Amino acid sequence: MSGPVAALLSGNRLHLQHGPIDLVIGADGDRDAAFAAARARFATVLDELVTELALLRRPVGAVPQGAIARCMQDAVAPHADGIVTPMAAVAGSVAEAVLAAMVAATPLRRAYVNNGGDIALHLTGDETFRLAVAAPDSTDLGRVDISARDRVRGIATSGQGGRSLSLGIADAVTVLAATAAQADVAATLIGNAVDLPGHAAIRRAPAREVQPDSDLCDHPVVVRVGPLGCADIEAALDRGLAMAQNMAARGLIQGAALFLRGGVRTTGLPGTDISQGKILTHA
Template sequence: MISVLAEDRVFLDYGPIEMMLMATSPDKNMTVQMQEAAKEVMTWLSQLSKVLDQAKDVRTLNHPRLLELPLPLRWMVEAVLETGDKSLTPMAAVAGTFSDLVADRLVEDGAHKVIINNGGDIAIRLFGSERTKVGVTPSIGANRFTHVIELSSTSGVGGVATSGRGGRSFTKGIASSATVLAQTARVADSCATLIANHCFTPDPHILQLPAEELDPQTDIPGHCVTVKVGELSPEVKRKALGNALAKTNELVTKGIIQGAVVFLDEFVGMIPNDLCYPLNKKGGS
């Protein structure tokens, strides 16, 4: 359930959560603190399970007393509200929220560098001269990354999240992957979902079905989600990618996210243009 992999790494496998915790401090070994934070995840997950119906209900975004909600659900609601899109439910931010909860707990415990990877939704906390690199994959489930993002304590990035076809959740779009950088992992998570959803344009070769036909317990009944994508013309791909980048630009302009990179098969676009670099540049490896 909780495995110590090294003095700076702990792995948690509990229910729906598979989380890698990494934390370091110049003053102490953080292994015990990471184990305690992993145990706290179980408590937070229990809290959320008791209000799961609210977490899956879009009407919870209009809850009149957010402070009365359990902390995980409150952070999920606040993150989705920040996107400005009321079609998302709080579940759009669930993975990123748990990454943030753990990361902030470890910072409180004295960590100077924290990386929490919850199934690809990553919370990052860097202080002082700390730096890190994040690999970006061209598709969900890819076993390699093709681009790299460099981050420092001055980057203003506290979360990196990816959404798209083949992910753990449904998508309304056709993006191979949409990776978002934001101040928190929970906002990056919800915005990655939103941008991936916007990577779409109607085409006969795209099969979509109501989400409830695929999962009766879905949090987005009545929404059509992508089931299969056939052979698409370059024009269709460019239009879909353009729609995703338009939403990215809107979110960046509003200061909600720092940027995003979107892949659609052989096409890729990013805002800003220097968000990340291919492995064959800058000596990436």
């Protein structure tokens, strides 16, 4: 595998890529110093994770040694159920680690690290961050405005058909939380909860048959979702919403938006303009 690659993008953004990790970074302040710190920290990330990969692919147990691995473990620990592994928080934890290096290197008014849709934020003063929410088919679903006063510094999106395998059928679940790692694992688990166990239209297969190195091993992941009626969509979304509301009540997330086949459920989102699409029947 080749080493880390860095490139400047339009809009004064930095693109960093190494293996499966792909970051887009922005910073307001001493951008040169921030980007230099991001490149230096990113150069160590993949090797750091690979060292403990076998441990990170197991359900929460022994404490890992690396800083990113410990962040992953800490984010997943409140959700430990014998299935979820620290890998559920890997994208958010990597984003946090790179952002932390930037903030430590130089004062920044605002900064973000976007790891494939899992975003770590740094906001100060009157700075804000506007999140555009889109469906898997790129339909614009609205905006969420986050200010420095909000207790949100992490955003993550998960769902069936995304980068990772899912136990549920959500098209997408976007979560806001205090950290990117917390948002990452919560989005995964809420996406898993948007489900209709035993429904004839949903086909599942052992995770290792779909992705041989999956940390989900033989747990059944969704590989196809057929036609669903309005009542089915509502029931599946309500299951996911119940989990999201439970997480919010426990202080694990700040808010969430859940999407399935044109149906939408939201809870606890600040400055929200999310399209409340109609429940549609899809053949």
